[in-house]
Amino acid sequence: MSNTNIYKNPSSELVNQVDDNMVEVTWSIATRVWWSYVWRFMLISLLGGAIIGAIGGLIVGILGKPELGGIIGVVLGYLITLPISIYLFKKILNKDYKHYKIRVLTKNL
Incomplete structure (x- = not known):
């Protein structure tokens, strides 16, 4: 197993390779990711x-x-949506789309 630190700044070779594969986020792509x-x-x-x-x-x-059943039901219903939304957002970030995949890159300062 390699001892690769995923938090190190990427090498310039990797950055150049990533730059070659990057595309501009169009409205079409944004809409597909949003709808997903x-x-x-x-x-x-x-x-x-x-x-x-x-x-x-x-x-x-x-x-x-x-008399509290409706209020408690609504509050619990809303509270459950927070972890669901975080889970789904992470799932969408890792999803393979037809012609692309979303990646998070370190910012070279």
């Missing part, structure tokens, strides 16, 4: 939020505070 994120986020957040919200609302109702 949005449809996944809407679907999974809707399902996850509904399930967690319903469970939270049910528990509060069983505990004798049914």
Whole structure:
């Protein structure tokens, strides 16, 4: 196994190779990446939020505070979307698209 430090500045050879493969972010590319994120986020957040919200609302109702069921359900539903959105964003950054792949590069200062 190599002992490569991924946090070191890339060599100039690697930077030149990356520069040759880079493309300008067009509206078409931006829209594809955005849509790739949005449809996944809407679907999974809707399902996850509904399930967690319903469970939270049910528990509060069983505990004798049914008037808080809606509020607790909504709050828990919103809270579950934060980790879902971060997970999906990372997944989109690692996704292979038809003609490109998103990469994060160190900034040479």
